[in-house]
Amino acid sequence: MKIQENVLLAPYTTFKIGGNARFFAQVSSVAELEEAVAFAKEGSDETRHLPIFVLGGGSNVLISDNGFDGLVIKNEIMGIVEEGERIIAGAGENWDNFVRYTVEEKGLNGLENLSAIPGTVGAAPVQNIGAYGVEAKNTIEWVEVYNLTTRKIEKLSNADCRFGYRDSIFKDERKNNIILRVSFLLSKNGKAMLEYKDLKMFFAGRADVPSLCEVRDAVIKVRAGKFPDLSKIGTAGSFFKNIVIPRTEYQTLLRKFPTAPAFLADPSRKVQGSTSTSSQNSVQEKSNDPAVKVPTAWVLDKVCNFKGVRRGNIGMFENQALVMVNYGGGTAREVRTFAEEIIFCVKQKTGLTIYPEVEFVG
Ligand SMILES: Cc1cc2nc3c(=O)[nH]c(=O)nc-3n(C[C@H](O)[C@H](O)[C@H](O)COP(=O)(O)OP(=O)(O)OC[C@H]3O[C@@H](n4cnc5c(N)ncnc54)[C@H](O)[C@@H]3O)c2cc1C
Known part of the structure; x- marks a missing residue:
């Protein structure tokens, strides 16, 4: 080395x-x-x-x-071990190659909705990647880590990882851990998750249940229309997390924006208090006031009109207002300045605070 x-x-x-x-x-x-x-x-x-x-x-x-x-x-730690419905993958494996293997070669259900997400297996637990109604936490059995403090290898169970919406213990308490391998429990006879709007529309009119490979192909096609071609345009995908707020706060939002969409968030999710002045990591639990998820893409597109807007070499993608892109020659400074402008606009117009999903390094 x-x-x-x-x-x-x-x-x-x-x-x-x-x-x-x-x-x-x-x-x-x-x-x-x-x-x-x-x-x-x-x-x-x-x-x-x-x-x-x-x-x-x-x-x-x-x-x-x-x-x-x-x-x-x-x-770049590679390797895939198959033990029936349990598949253990090295952290350096390409995520989408791994998903393709589980779906197309093994016929296992569980990861097909997470097709075409860039990156590695080792990063999947870090932000509990999710798409089309499925999150990595639904199938992760355990995560093996190298603890930089003790310099020992440890195994964390799914519960130990404290997964949340784009969140896990690896973002704070276990930030000093390097993920080595991840074990996924998949299933031979599981049911495809087709509740998400885009997938429902894709398969509209189909009487039979689509196969796992068809679901994977559908996800790849739907995503191709939403994200730029990475070989041509730079991006880190969705720049901001969706807004998760108590239902009462959503009702206040509706008074000003009657068409604002929302979905019931997983009740176990953290609720970001938009009225709070605290930092991103500071959250509040309001179990008697269920959390709802308001798509930040809708706010950026319909309320702040950022879709397709460009600032120098940086812009919000013309097909998806949540995706910040680098048209070439863009700098981190430009990205941060534009992100601040967007956060400010959302706050001014809705009173809500949005938080980056992308991690700022250095
Ligand atoms: C076009 C596009 C679409 C995307 N769509 C989605 C989506 O639908 N859903 C979604 O959730 N995300 C999405 N993302 C975000 C991204 O793909 C995921 O977060 C992915 O898991 C990041 O993987 P990575 O290997 O590139 O991680 P990196 O960007 O290299 O790192 C991300 C974080 O993980 C840490 N990390 C990486 N590897 C390890 C390891 N082995 N041990 C410990 N920490 C580690 C890093 O230190 C860093 O904190 C998208 C990104 C793009 C560009």
Whole structure:
């Protein structure tokens, strides 16, 4: 394993933005990972106590124009083990290749709605990836991690991971953990989840139940219309999380915007108090006032009219107002400035606070 110096990170991200990593290591085994960690923790005087950042496919990060002043470890730990309906995958496996394998080669149900999400298996538990009514937490059995503090390997159960809406323990308490492998419990005879509007429309008029492969193909086709082609335009996908608020607050919103859509959020989800002045991580639980999810894309499109709006090299995608894109040459500074403008507009017009889904690094 080679530790490189001053490596440009932009090409390692789907946004195609970001300066240099002071040090950069690609690891494909636990032994290589331990070697890289030792370099950052007790290398020479010059490199001791370096901060570490773990990079997967770089599809949910905005890396600073100044880069990362530490060691970036790109996780390339591969391998897939099949134990009947349990499939264990290495963190460095490409997520969509893994989904294709479970659906097309193994005929297993559970991940088909999560088709075509960029990135790696190891990042899936971090923000509990979700799409079309399904979240990674529905099938994750356990997550194996390397704890950077104890330098030991540990196994966390699904409950230990404290999954929430685009959230898990790996975003705060366990931020010092590097995910090595993830075990998924899938099923041979499970039922396809077709409740989500786009999938219902896709299969409208079908009397029989679509096969798993058909559901996967449908998800890929629907997504192709919503996200730009990553080989041509840079993006990190949906830039903001959806708005999750108590139903009473939604009723207030309806008075001003009678057509505002909402869906009942999972009652176990955290409720972001939009009237709260606290930070993104500060949440409140209102079990007697069920949470609803208001699509942020609707607010950005219909209330703030950001769909297709461009600021320099950056813009909100013309097919999906939630997707920020880099038309080429965009900087992290431009993205942050535009994001602030959007957050301000939403607050002014609706009183609601929106939070980035994309992680700012460096
Ligand atoms: C076009 C597009 C569409 C998208 N659609 C969706 C969607 O439908 N649903 C959805 O949920 N997301 C979506 N995303 C976001 C993104 O694809 C997911 O969050 C994905 O899981 C990120 O994977 P990654 O490997 O690229 O992670 P990275 O961007 O490299 O990292 C993201 C975070 O995970 C951490 N991380 C990565 N690997 C590890 C590891 N092995 N151990 C510990 N921490 C790790 C990083 O440190 C960082 O904090 C989309 C992104 C794009 C560009």
